[in-house]
Amino acid sequence: DVKVTQSSRYLVKRTGEKVFLECVQDMDHENMFWYRQDPGLGLRLIYFSYDVKMKEKGDIPEGYSVSREKKERFSLILESASTNQTSMYLCASTALKRGYTFGSGTRLTVV
Amino acid sequence: GEDVEQSLFLSVREGDSSVINCTYTDSSSTYLYWYKQEPGAGLQLLTYIFSNMDMKQDQRLTVLLNKKDKHLSLRIADTQTGDSAIYFCAESFNTDKLIFGTGTRLQVFP
Numbered sequence: 001d002v003k004v005t006q007s008s009r010y011l012v013k014r015t016g017e018k019v020f021l022e023c024v025q026d027m028d029h030e031n032m033f034w035y036r037q038d039p040g041l042g043l044r045l046i047y048f049s050y051d052v053k054m055k056e057k058g059d060i061p062e063g064y065s066v067s068r069e070k071k072e073r074f075s076l077i078l079e080s081a082s083t084n085q086t087s088m089y090l091c092a093s094t095a096l097k098r099g100y101t102f103g104s105g106t107r108l109t110v111v
Numbered sequence: 112g113e114d115v116e117q118s119l120f121l122s123v124r125e126g127d128s129s130v131i132n133c134t135y136t137d138s139s140s141t142y143l144y145w146y147k148q149e150p151g152a153g154l155q156l157l158t159y160i161f162s163n164m165d166m167k168q169d170q171r172l173t174v175l176l177n178k179k180d181k182h183l184s185l186r187i188a189d190t191q192t193g194d195s196a197i198y199f200c201a202e203s204f205n206t207d208k209l210i211f212g213t214g215t216r217l218q219v220f221p
Contacts, residue, residue, distance in 0.1 A: 050207075102154040105152065
């Protein structure tokens with residue numbers, strides 16, 4: 001089975017901290033995505049990547065950056081965490097047009 | 112523009128059929144998907160349908176696509192308590208980027 005692993009299930013960080021959310025997939029997928037999920041808003045795309053060292057902005061990239069140094073790893077970075085970034089963060093990967101495989105999510109709380 | 116809409120809640124009795132509806136605005140979508148999210152978990156792909164199909168059946172799940180009305184539905188037969196979850200529809204175009212709906216929370220009561 002394809003596996004997408006997010007390094008943390010729960011994180012609590014302080015306002016202003018730099019936060020790294022890690023995502024690793026083991027199926028050699030080219031495409032990887034970061035979403036945030038908020039009640040009533042569904043999933044909103046933050047950033048995505050179609051290849052190593054390549055990144056594209058999604059719908060809500062402000063306050064975030066990403067890194068894809070290796071094909072299997074896609075990191076989401078909050079340069080200076082703020083309380084409005086408290087959310088559930090979901091990573092996904094895919095190859096071919098068969099839908100995404102999602103990680104279990106990281107619930108981030110910024111205090 | 113790209114927009115996918117779903118009703119937020121659905122409540123059904125155990126053993127009944129559930130029908131979750133979704134409307135989308137972009138007729139150029141190529142694939143349409145249904146995902147399930149159980150509490151505290153990521154999203155799990157349930158099924159997908161190619162845009163040139165009208166219907167797809169997979170055990171208790173039936174997907175119906177009406178391209179003219181841009182309407183997608185997911186029917187769950189014999190709904191069980193384990194089906195309680197949030198269900199997302201999503202569409203994709205000629206890339207692998209998906210546009211998700213807001214999700215429908217299905218609650219199954221005995």
